[in-house]
Structure formats: structure tokens, C-alpha cells
Amino acid sequence: MRTIDHTHDAAATSWLASANGAATDFPIQNLPFAVFRRAGALEPLRGGVAIGDEVMDLAALSRTQCLDGLALQAAQSCAAPALNDFFALGPVAWRTLRRALFELLHKDAVATRPSQVDAVRGCLMPQSEVEYAVPARIGDYTDFYTSIHHARTISCLLDPKGDVPRNFQWVPTAYHGRVSSIGVAGQRFRRPHGQALRDGSTTPEYGPSQRLDYELELGIYVGTGNALGEPIALSRAEDHVFGISLLNDWSARDIQAWEMAPLGPFHAKNFATTVSPWIVTMDALAPYRTPWTRPAADPQPLPYLESESHRAQGAIDIRLEVSIETHRMREAGLPAETMSRTSFSHHYWSIAQMLTHHAAGGCNLQPGDLLGSGTISGPELSEAGALMELALAGSKPVQLGNGERRSFLEDGDAIIFQGWCEREGFNRIGFGFNHGRVLPAVSPSAE
Amino acid sequence: MRTIDHTHDAAATSWLASANGAATDFPIQNLPFAVFRRAGALEPLRGGVAIGDEVMDLAALSRTQCLDGLALQAAQSCAAPALNDFFALGPVAWRTLRRALFELLHKDAVATRPSQVDAVRGCLMPQSEVEYAVPARIGDYTDFYTSIHHARTISCLLDPKGDVPRNFQWVPTAYHGRVSSIGVAGQRFRRPHGQALRDGSTTPEYGPSQRLDYELELGIYVGTGNALGEPIALSRAEDHVFGISLLNDWSARDIQAWEMAPLGPFHAKNFATTVSPWIVTMDALAPYRTPWTRPAADPQPLPYLESESHRAQGAIDIRLEVSIETHRMREAGLPAETMSRTSFSHHYWSIAQMLTHHAAGGCNLQPGDLLGSGTISGPELSEAGALMELALAGSKPVQLGNGERRSFLEDGDAIIFQGWCEREGFNRIGFGFNHGRVLPAVSPSAE
Structure with missing residues (x-):
């Protein structure tokens, strides 16, 4: 620490x-x-x-x-x-x-x-x-799924009786992501094609995603690695972390729903991931540490993911804000509009726990590896880090100030993330901006 | 072609x-x-x-x-x-x-x-x-799941009424794998730790995997890539492939069973993957092409994964053999013992279909990217490409000639893959060996 x-x-x-x-x-x-x-x-x-x-x-x-x-x-x-x-x-x-x-x-x-x-x-x-x-040659990119508020909302949207996956409270869940399509803020990418099962159909169609979304995440850069087969103790985990940026894990929900079982997301995520240019060091973040807590009624972490000093200051209060700038807003000269605000302090698993879990099986981390925190959503729905949550899977579109509504992203939409830390007695420090924009899908004739 | x-x-x-x-x-x-x-x-x-x-x-x-x-x-x-x-x-x-x-x-x-x-x-x-x-700087490693015989056996072992996942016959299923832990033939790796739910327990334990397995795969090297957002037509897909090697996707089945839903395998796979040194070029494989077929009763591929020339010669008859050399066999000077033989010609999705599907969403492939074919199992159980299949998830251990039995891999076990092509009127060509060995887990005191 x-x-x-x-x-x-x-x-x-x-x-x-x-x-x-x-x-x-x-x-x-x-x-x-x-x-x-x-x-x-x-x-x-x-x-x-x-x-x-x-x-x-x-x-x-x-x-x-x-x-x-x-x-x-x-x-x-x-x-x-x-x-x-x-x-x-x-x-x-x-x-x-x-x-x-x-x-x-x-x-x-x-x-x-x-x-x-x-x-x-x-x-x-x-x-x-x-x-x-992109500030590092990223050897491997791992994306986590570690906000219980995000997991709970998504689970309920998919099944009203649904709860978080049975391993969620035990495992800092993660999957390997795609490195080649990671771009720096300002990235513009085409709406992806993929297979999806449209409502009422029993066979999939292939075409442009109709349910494109963003995911508000932090991008965590591994500073120093570990040798293959050598785990990293929780108490030493943050010594391996250089710093943190903002990360947008763009997601195609319709493709994801069809392809995800059993091996996880693939097309739904690998078309683009956008990172902010600035990496705020763990040293600069020292004043904004907060206790890491877990509700007493929940399963507590297994010993390899648990320590007293981690309880004392394992979390970080990083404030986050998501804004949207649609094509019409841009044309009219209107400023981007805030969609949600939250804090990373609500996260169910900490950065140290993610890193220790990652290496626990012997997997070797290397300088420049990137970890996505997973979508960061707070306890209130207004603090959700994805449009799918804010718009309740399209059933309650988000109303924008210029009269537009959004269930999912439309061509020309830009999404902007900002992050900062503030605490009584200390200066405010910020992460700058992370912005990216959706371009229209490749036309069929171009394929 | x-x-x-x-x-x-x-x-x-x-x-x-x-x-x-x-x-x-x-x-x-x-x-x-x-x-x-x-x-x-x-x-x-x-x-x-x-x-x-x-x-x-x-x-x-x-x-x-x-x-x-x-x-x-x-x-x-x-x-x-x-x-x-x-x-x-x-x-x-x-x-x-x-x-x-x-x-x-x-x-x-x-x-x-x-x-x-x-x-x-x-x-x-x-x-x-x-x-x-390892013959290339691998930017990204993608592992497929595209043998219907493997998928069917695994599904039935998990649930006697089970069938392949509902998207299996539509999507050349894949997940992103870990690059850093890919080693070349001769790789020795420690038995991984991880969380697993032991029989009869409702809470997971953390410890060395008790169900370590191999997976017989081909490793396919991308030669030339595509730009982000630009798909690759099926008819051009193989122009992007340099060649093929042998790949062992070591897997910890107990960790996998607990962690896999909903985001796919992570610890269960990322501790080691072994590739053979030699890449056999697609040019050298030209004589061993065979028609790509799909049972008429099955769903046929969507148009982006289908063409007449692909039907004519989309598959390759690559013969494969798995052998085991246990610690006791090595000590006694006994040769490695064959576990199974099969052919890649049984595969449900072809290399061209894997590549085209991979890029279809806009994901950019790059020179040196590696695709794992997914476990290659044939229609007969004796042709299975994983020990979990051969030993029916431990219920029918494989009997070895020296009296040993194997339900899963034990410390000191070496697994050897061989591959070759032969066809009347042509020379036999081979892939050489791919071998790797399991070392004991890190002792708790070393952590």
C-alpha cells in the first residue's frame, strides 16, 4: 500500500x-x-x-x-x-x-x-x-465482473427471479479480453455485426448489433509481473500495480445474449475497447483509500483474498461520471449530458483481490498487462455504469434534454467518461476524459 | 485455397x-x-x-x-x-x-x-x-470450441440429458485465451491452484486442482491480418492463415466447473498452454484437403460462413495421436503409451469459418495471432481429445499397460501429441511432437 x-x-x-x-x-x-x-x-x-x-x-x-x-x-x-x-x-x-x-x-x-x-x-x-x-504494449487484457450492483441489476433484467451468479461472492470473476482492438480516447469504431436471436425467433440472424452499449470501468495497469507458477500474496498485490485509467468496455448486448453460454463474451466485446490516455499512479491515489467492507451476511473472502490491512484500506473512492453527446446534440452545439455518477468505492472486489486472484492459479502477469475493473455501478439505479441498466434493457428509455431518448446507443453517439478523487483536506485530482464514438456498421455491399 | x-x-x-x-x-x-x-x-x-x-x-x-x-x-x-x-x-x-x-x-x-x-x-x-x-510474438490467442463430438460428450457427462449448447451449431464458439502462459513443447508447469466446489459441499475450497486434463488441439497462426472494422470474407479467409501446429490447452476441470458460468474459463486454462515448435504451412497441407460437410438434418451455416468452394475442400485430414508418459513409465524406461487417435476432418467448423467468424464483428486480427482449434474429438469415444472424455469424468479410469490408471493427470505425467497427413499418391508429412509435463503444485508454505 x-x-x-x-x-x-x-x-x-x-x-x-x-x-x-x-x-x-x-x-x-x-x-x-x-x-x-x-x-x-x-x-x-x-x-x-x-x-x-x-x-x-x-x-x-x-x-x-x-x-x-x-x-x-x-x-x-x-x-x-x-x-x-x-x-x-x-x-x-x-x-x-x-x-x-x-x-x-x-x-x-x-x-x-x-x-x-x-x-x-x-x-x-x-x-x-x-x-x-495506448500507453503500454498490452500483453494481455483481462476484464473483471466485480460490481455486485451491476451483476444484480443485469441478472434481474434477464430473469426477474434472478440473483447474481452462484460464484459471484466467492470468485473475482474475470474473462480474457481482446488486446488488438483496444484504442485510446477518441477511438471511433463501426457498429459490430454478429449473430443474434431476435424476439420470437428460434434461429439467429446475422447483422449489425441493435443493442449496443457502453460499460463504465477502470483500466488498471500491471507495473511489475510474476513468474509463471508463482502466486502473488494479497499483501503484496498493489506493489505490482502502476496505476489506473478510465476504460469503456463497449458491449453488444444482443450478440452477447446469444453467444455467451457457455464460454463467455466474444464478438459482443472484441470489436473495440477504449482507454483514457492518462494513468493516475497508485502513489497519487494514496489519500483517497477507504476501508474495504463486505456485508456481514455475505460470504466472506477465502483466506487468500483476505487480510486485515486490506480491510483497513483496500478500496479507493474514485468518483465517476458518464456523459453522452449524440449526433443531434453535436450538430446543435449542445454540451454533452450527464447519464450517471457513481464511485468505485462501491465495488465488491478490490484491485488487490483481482490481481491476487488472477495470479493464484499460476498465471504470469507482465508489465503493461491491463485489467478492466468490470462495470462500475452503485447501489442506486441512477448510479449504473451501463445504459442497459439505466434504461432497464430498453423498457424505460433514458430521456435526454433535447428530446431524444436512448435504450441503446445509436450511430454517432459519443460516450464520455470522467473520473476524479476528492477528500477533505486534500486536493482534487482527476483522470481526464475517456471518449469514444459509434460509427455506422459496414454496409453489406462493402463486405 | x-x-x-x-x-x-x-x-x-x-x-x-x-x-x-x-x-x-x-x-x-x-x-x-x-x-x-x-x-x-x-x-x-x-x-x-x-x-x-x-x-x-x-x-x-x-x-x-x-x-x-x-x-x-x-x-x-x-x-x-x-x-x-x-x-x-x-x-x-x-x-x-x-x-x-x-x-x-x-x-x-x-x-x-x-x-x-x-x-x-x-x-x-x-x-x-x-x-x-514460441515461433511468434502472439498478440492475441483465441481458443475455439468447435468439435461437436467433444461438445456432446462433455455435455452428456455434465448432464445425462444434456445436448450441445443451443448456439453450438450456429456459432463457431470461441473465447479469448491467455497469451503470457503459452510455452513451447517441453513446457513444464505447476499444477494450478484455484477455487472448486468439492462433492457434497456448498462452499468452494481453494487448493491445487484435483482434475487436471489436457486438450488435443491444433494451433493456427494468423499470417496477415485485417483492419479494425473490416470483416474477412470466407472465400479469402485462408489467405490470412500461415500454418498449423499442435496445441495442448491444459485444463483444470474442477476449477472450470465452478468458475465458468457466466463468463467462461479463466483460472481453469490460463496457467499454461503448450504449442509445438514447427508450423506446417497451409501450402504444404494442400494435398490433404477434404470436403467440408454438415449432416443434412443439422442447421446449415448462415451465409457469411458458407460457400460452394468451402464445401468442396474446406476441411483438412490431419491425423492426430495422444500419448502419455507417467513418472513411473519414465523411471522404468517404458515408452509413452497411446491414449487416443483421431482426425481434424471430423471437426464441425473449419479453420476458414473460425477466421471469418472471428473478424465478422470487426475484430482486427494481426500477424502472429494464434487460434486454438478447440479440442479435437472424433465420433468414437476412443477418438476423444481429452482425458475427461476417455475416462468418462473419472467414472471409468483409463487403464495403462504398466498397471497404472488415470482419471485425471497426476504430477509427473507428460502428454505427447503427434500429427501427420497422409494420402494415397502423396508423401506423408508430419508436425513433429508437442509435449509438456505436470509439476507438483506450489507448496502452501511457498505462497
Whole structure:
């Protein structure tokens, strides 16, 4: 577990004005990592850190005299089109670089190390002028299913007498997902084709999905791995986690309903998954930890998924918001409209439990592996992380302010996720945006 | 589809004696690809081709004067620790290199191009002196479930009134598998831990699997991919396939039974998957094509999975054999014992249908992606591709010649797959061996 230190001090401000104040996702207390380049430029992708409205170019910074020792080595490892090598250096290196950046960006640095501040200024680029890439070479992507509120609502929609699957309260359920179709925020993808059983039919049809949905998730990046056959103890699990981003697990509900039994979702999910560019480090999230609790009436975790320190602070209060921007809203110049808000603190299984369970069978995790948290829904229906829940499987369409209604996503719809943490006595830190847009299906003649 | 040409001529022999005669898997008509290096040596992995008892080093060959044009470019692309760049060159390049190697290794070359034969001799290394690696950087691994005989037996074992899943005859069913734990033949792995519901219990226990099994599959390597959102027509599907190897999808049946609903297998499969080193090209397999048939009483494929040319030769008659070598057999110097034999020609869905279905939703395939065919079982129980079928879920243990019995795999058991093709008028070609061994579970104190 990460500890709270001076880098979380709410009184600390930066010499960079846009990093100060409540409006920014990226104050000096955050310092999330991404991979970027100047938009449209023929230049290499490399690692960067967000500060206010700017990106600090770590490749450029590693060529200045601002860093030394492990912090320099860490910054040099970010001078690559993916952060895997940086991840592999481990938590001491991650923390050392983050602390060094905090010192360089702190307002006191203007007086104590003016030449370094000048050098850092030369490494900044406005976020408005850059484009991002998926921040790691993702070796494997695993998607979990670990919100009991989501599982309960979906189960009841499928069968009014339904409850969560019988193993849900014992197993941090997961399936392997598709890596090749993971894209970074801004991803646009075609509505998928697939087989589905239409109402009243006994034989499936093949065609564009009619029940396209989003799923609000966190994307958790594995920092350091484990050897094949070597489990990861719960107490050490978070040492293996670099940080967290926002993830949209786009889902085709009609395809999913037909294909899923017995081997799980395939076409229903593998056409696109969108991750946000910025990875907020576990170090930055230290102040927002909360106790991990389980209702006393529920089965308690098996010993390998249970510990006292995990109970004390195994959860994280990450606030989340989903918005929609339809084609008509965009045409009319209307802003995106909020669909739901929730918090990751409601989650039934924690990140540490997911990671420990993942490795418990001997499966080897590797730097840059991505874990999806599973859809994050809160206890109230208004806190649901998927449209299928909000619109009760189409029986109660969501009413939008411009008169449109949504049971499922329509062509041209953009879905935007935002995330942030706030706590009395600490600064607000944010995750930036994760947005993606649905394009029309491939026309039959194009096939 | 690949056509039969002079490289399949049964009368063709090589100047290399070990490549001739019925005993070798690797006559001049085969020429499968692998990645290798001298065993234990500090030298780079690179691509090689099997001929008789030797490996031809393609990196070394590309530095001789034996090749030119596209064949040279193709060989140069194999001078790498993975064959992805070679795959990406496409089917014309694959075929051009295979034909050039055929000419160089043909017995007539001794007279027509003696200096080149001398150069080729300098690029050979005995297979007994090399070690292999997984032949591609596998971006994504997808495992199918497409033998109706396997599905029917498993369904009946779980429920005597059971039939195959309702979508089985419509969907070439698949799930995403774990890439990180894929190893090459010779892989040894620890018996996995996991949650399982023991007989008579209502709550799961966590511990080593008690029902470890193998699954006989083919491993199909994607050669060239498709763009996200762009489907692959059935008629073009095999142009995207480089070739085929043997694959063991090790499975923990007790973990699988508890975890699988609703999202599919996870711990039950992700601890290890073993692939054979040699990839037999689709070109080499051209003579062994057979019609793809579907019983008239069964649902016929939807149009996107159906075509006349596919009916004519969509299947391949690949013969397969599973053997076991237990610890006691090894200690006593006894040879491995055959468990079952079958053929891939019994499969319900073809490779082309698997590939087309995979991309139909827009999912992008990439060079080096691996598809598992799913367990290959024939119509007779003796042709089953998993021990769970052969031993009827433990109710009828398999009797071995040395007095041992097996319901599931025990520590120290090695499983060996072999594959080959034979047809009147053509040479026999083989796949080599795929073998892997079960090690004891991690002891509790080590966790």
C-alpha cells in the first residue's frame, strides 16, 4: 500500500499557473503518465506527465540536467512509444521519479533551482496540441465482473427471479479480453455485426448489433509481473500495480445474449475497447483509500483474498461520471449530458483481490498487462455504469434534454467518461476524459 | 485455397538422406517453420525450416548467395526471434520462399547448382542439438470450441440429458485465451491452484486442482491480418492463415466447473498452454484437403460462413495421436503409451469459418495471432481429445499397460501429441511432437 507524504500536501502549488486551483484534473499532487506526440507530427511517441494544461515531455526532460540517479533512469525509460520498460523498473523507481517531478514543478523551485525550472519549461507542450496513444504494449487484457450492483441489476433484467451468479461472492470473476482492438480516447469504431436471436425467433440472424452499449470501468495497469507458477500474496498485490485509467468496455448486448453460454463474451466485446490516455499512479491515489467492507451476511473472502490491512484500506473512492453527446446534440452545439455518477468505492472486489486472484492459479502477469475493473455501478439505479441498466434493457428509455431518448446507443453517439478523487483536506485530482464514438456498421455491399 | 503443385510431388527426394523415406515428419514436401537456436547457447533465436533430421538456419541462408528477390526478402525477415515480420509479408512471399527451399534441397540441385548445395549444407544444424521458442510474438490467442463430438460428450457427462449448447451449431464458439502462459513443447508447469466446489459441499475450497486434463488441439497462426472494422470474407479467409501446429490447452476441470458460468474459463486454462515448435504451412497441407460437410438434418451455416468452394475442400485430414508418459513409465524406461487417435476432418467448423467468424464483428486480427482449434474429438469415444472424455469424468479410469490408471493427470505425467497427413499418391508429412509435463503444485508454505 502507498503512504501519504508531502507530495499529497494540499498547500503545495506549482509555478505553472494552470496546475493550481480546483478546475484542473492535473495539479502538482497528481502527475499522471501518458504516451503522446505533437498532433499529426512525424515524431516518435514518448512518455509524458500531465501538469495543469501542459504535458511534460519525459524524453526531453531526460536530456536536461534536471534529474539524476534512479529518477533519471526512470525518465529515460519513458523515452519510448510505450511505458512497459518504465513499469518494469518497479515501485521505487515510479515513486522516485514522481517525487523528483513534484520538486521540479513546485513553486519553490523558481527560487531554489531557477535554471532547472527554465529547462522544465522547455519540456512542456500544451495538451491541446498533442495526440495520445495506448500507453503500454498490452500483453494481455483481462476484464473483471466485480460490481455486485451491476451483476444484480443485469441478472434481474434477464430473469426477474434472478440473483447474481452462484460464484459471484466467492470468485473475482474475470474473462480474457481482446488486446488488438483496444484504442485510446477518441477511438471511433463501426457498429459490430454478429449473430443474434431476435424476439420470437428460434434461429439467429446475422447483422449489425441493435443493442449496443457502453460499460463504465477502470483500466488498471500491471507495473511489475510474476513468474509463471508463482502466486502473488494479497499483501503484496498493489506493489505490482502502476496505476489506473478510465476504460469503456463497449458491449453488444444482443450478440452477447446469444453467444455467451457457455464460454463467455466474444464478438459482443472484441470489436473495440477504449482507454483514457492518462494513468493516475497508485502513489497519487494514496489519500483517497477507504476501508474495504463486505456485508456481514455475505460470504466472506477465502483466506487468500483476505487480510486485515486490506480491510483497513483496500478500496479507493474514485468518483465517476458518464456523459453522452449524440449526433443531434453535436450538430446543435449542445454540451454533452450527464447519464450517471457513481464511485468505485462501491465495488465488491478490490484491485488487490483481482490481481491476487488472477495470479493464484499460476498465471504470469507482465508489465503493461491491463485489467478492466468490470462495470462500475452503485447501489442506486441512477448510479449504473451501463445504459442497459439505466434504461432497464430498453423498457424505460433514458430521456435526454433535447428530446431524444436512448435504450441503446445509436450511430454517432459519443460516450464520455470522467473520473476524479476528492477528500477533505486534500486536493482534487482527476483522470481526464475517456471518449469514444459509434460509427455506422459496414454496409453489406462493402463486405 | 492453396493448390497442389510440383512441391507436393511424391517422387521428389532430397540430397539430404534423412529427409527421404516414410520415417521422417519432414520430407522435402513439408518444410515447416520454427524459431530455434543451438541448445543452451548465447546466440539469437531465429527462424528455421525442418528438413529430415536437420534445421535449416534461415538467417544464415539469407547471408549466402542461394536466394534472391522475394525469396531472399522472406528469408531475411526470418532472421528474427519471432516470425511475425515474415508472416506480414503475405502468402506470395511464403510460397516463394517455400518453393525456393524446395529447389535448393531437391536431389537434382547437386548437379544443377552444386555451390548452392554446399552453402545450404553449411546452414544445417541437427535438430537434436537445438532448442525452440514460441515461433511468434502472439498478440492475441483465441481458443475455439468447435468439435461437436467433444461438445456432446462433455455435455452428456455434465448432464445425462444434456445436448450441445443451443448456439453450438450456429456459432463457431470461441473465447479469448491467455497469451503470457503459452510455452513451447517441453513446457513444464505447476499444477494450478484455484477455487472448486468439492462433492457434497456448498462452499468452494481453494487448493491445487484435483482434475487436471489436457486438450488435443491444433494451433493456427494468423499470417496477415485485417483492419479494425473490416470483416474477412470466407472465400479469402485462408489467405490470412500461415500454418498449423499442435496445441495442448491444459485444463483444470474442477476449477472450470465452478468458475465458468457466466463468463467462461479463466483460472481453469490460463496457467499454461503448450504449442509445438514447427508450423506446417497451409501450402504444404494442400494435398490433404477434404470436403467440408454438415449432416443434412443439422442447421446449415448462415451465409457469411458458407460457400460452394468451402464445401468442396474446406476441411483438412490431419491425423492426430495422444500419448502419455507417467513418472513411473519414465523411471522404468517404458515408452509413452497411446491414449487416443483421431482426425481434424471430423471437426464441425473449419479453420476458414473460425477466421471469418472471428473478424465478422470487426475484430482486427494481426500477424502472429494464434487460434486454438478447440479440442479435437472424433465420433468414437476412443477418438476423444481429452482425458475427461476417455475416462468418462473419472467414472471409468483409463487403464495403462504398466498397471497404472488415470482419471485425471497426476504430477509427473507428460502428454505427447503427434500429427501427420497422409494420402494415397502423396508423401506423408508430419508436425513433429508437442509435449509438456505436470509439476507438483506450489507448496502452501511457498505462497
